[in-house]
Amino acid sequence: MEVKVLDTLVVGGGAAGLATAIGLAQRGLQTEVIGVPQEIRDDSRSAALFATTLDFLDTLGLAAPLKKAGWPLAAIRLIDITGALVRSPTTTFKAAEIGQPLFGYNIPNATILKLFREAAEDTQNLTVSSAFIEGFRETGDHLLVTLSDGTERRTRILIGADGQKSRVREAAGITHRVKPYPQSAITCRLKHTKDHEDISLEFHTREGPFTFVPVGDYESALVWIMKPERTEEKLAQSREALAQEITRRSAAALGTVEIIGNIGCVPLQKLVADKLVEGRVALVGEAAHAFPPIGAQGLNLGLKDVEALVKRLGEAKGAGKPLESALPAYAKDRKMDVEMRSAGVDMLNSALIADLLPFDIARAVGLTAMKDIGPLRRLAMKVGGWNPIFGTKGAA
Numbered sequence: 001m002e003v004k005v006l007d008t009l010v011v012g013g014g015a016a017g018l019a020t021a022i023g024l025a026q027r028g029l030q031t032e033v034i035g036v037p038q039e040i041r042d043d044s045r046s047a048a049l050f051a052t053t054l055d056f057l058d059t060l061g062l063a064a065p066l067k068k069a070g071w072p073l074a075a076i077r078l079i080d081i082t083g084a085l086v087r088s089p090t091t092t093f094k095a096a097e098i099g100q101p102l103f104g105y106n107i108p109n110a111t112i113l114k115l116f117r118e119a120a121e122d123t124q125n126l127t128v129s130s131a132f133i134e135g136f137r138e139t140g141d142h143l144l145v146t147l148s149d150g151t152e153r154r155t156r157i158l159i160g161a162d163g164q165k166s167r168v169r170e171a172a173g174i175t176h177r178v179k180p181y182p183q184s185a186i187t188c189r190l191k192h193t194k195d196h197e198d199i200s201l202e203f204h205t206r207e208g209p210f211t212f213v214p215v216g217d218y219e220s221a222l223v224w225i226m227k228p229e230r231t232e233e234k235l236a237q238s239r240e241a242l243a244q245e246i247t248r249r250s251a252a253a254l255g256t257v258e259i260i261g262n263i264g265c266v267p268l269q270k271l272v273a274d275k276l277v278e279g280r281v282a283l284v285g286e287a288a289h290a291f292p293p294i295g296a297q298g299l300n301l302g303l304k305d306v307e308a309l310v311k312r313l314g315e316a317k318g319a320g321k322p323l324e325s326a327l328p329a330y331a332k333d334r335k336m337d338v339e340m341r342s343a344g345v346d347m348l349n350s351a352l353i354a355d356l357l358p359f360d361i362a363r364a365v366g367l368t369a370m371k372d373i374g375p376l377r378r379l380a381m382k383v384g385g386w387n388p389i390f391g392t393k394g395a396a
């Protein structure tokens with residue numbers, strides 16, 4: 001009996017894994033995606049996706065429903081409440097200034113996952129399963145993969161999109177670097193009495209950003225970064241007391257706030273895989289890189305990986321070349337961008353929490369220049385995309 005060998009087995013049912021699987025199957029690769037949760041939990045978190053990311057998702061037919069379900073982001077305002085001796089001026093960056101109607105859309109994570117899973121289930125050449133990977137070994141011209149439900153798969157290419165604790169990364173022997181930060185993020189969704197006017201508000205505090213991103217009518221997603229030991233104290237408060245503190249801390253910029261839905265808490269760290277590819281294995285998304293939620297970097301960068309990998313494997317398939325021959329080019333496409341963005345976010349996050357006068361002065365001088373000098377501000381937005389301070393536009 002002939003043994004069925006998949007072209008690609010994608011491990012991970014998060015946004016990166018589902019988008020990879022859909023993209024590969026659409027290019028004619030026989031694909032299975034595993035680790036897709038049967039139930040999607042609403043974690044009250046959202047992801048701001050840049051216009052360039054949505055352009056890519058449009059090629060997969062995924063952008064239109066996301067835009068419909070998400071909220072447009074027209075501007076970002078940075079407000080320094082570090083209490084530094086030299087304070088940065090409040091600066092607003094508008095997408096319209098660089099001729100763009102919007103920077104992107106903010107979409108609830110649960111909505112992204114639901115839409116991507118439905119699309120995956122409707123995609124030809126693609127099987128969706130909830131099984132987890134246990135391990136794999138090389139056998140001839142493919143890999144033999146063992147799953148948690150006791151079954152096996154054979155695949156030419158194995159893609160690790162299984163998040164920060166990636167089993168695929170570990171089983172492939174790909175080492176990684178981790179830098180824990182003295183920070184955690186409290187996350188929740190808020191209803192507020194003032195209109196956000198499609199503007200994201202990013203308050204810079206000594207413990208990290210305190211950010212409101214529009215996600216609905218009179219609704220914003222909050223990401224509040226603070227010292228880990230302080231999260232316990234905050235989470236022990238009643239929802240009403242916490243909401244009052246958020247209103248106070250934001251100087252009621254959005255009026256009075258009310259917390260709706262779940263409150264989450266995430267420890268922050270930087271993680272970078274030393275390689276994106278090993279033999280027949282490739283990593284995408286947070287299996288390859290993760291960093292603090294500053295400047296809406298994470299999933300945008302992960303979807304850049306997806307775009308590059310789908311392109312390279314699709315080309316190899318189209319040309320009738322061995323699929324594994326495409327992987328080194330994928331690693332080359334992505335390595336520099338991943339390293340630079342991880343280092344950039346790390347540097348800016350560290351500078352913000354450092355409480356060192358030279359860093360405060362540099363930030364204040366930079367923001368004053370951008371506030372006052374239109375061409376400089378526009379250049380920063382063109383280079384930086386969504387958040388000029390953290391430089392978030394993925395490299396092409």
Ligand SMILES: Cc1cc2nc3c(=O)[nH]c(=O)nc-3n(C[C@H](O)[C@H](O)[C@H](O)COP(=O)(O)OP(=O)(O)OC[C@H]3O[C@@H](n4cnc5c(N)ncnc54)[C@H](O)[C@@H]3O)c2cc1C
Nearest residue numbers: 012013014016035048132133162163285286293298299300
């Ligand atoms: C507070 C916060 C705010 C953020 N805001 C933004 C933002 O505005 N914009 C942005 O771009 N990014 C943002 N991010 C980052 C973004 O949320 C992540 O980058 C993204 O969700 C990671 O997606 P992923 O698919 O790579 O990994 P994950 O979402 O972690 O998915 C991993 C998947 O792998 C599965 N899995 C795990 N182990 C196995 C196994 N052994 N076998 C099979 N499957 C397995 C899991 O079940 C899961 O489905 C934010 C992050 C945080 C913490």
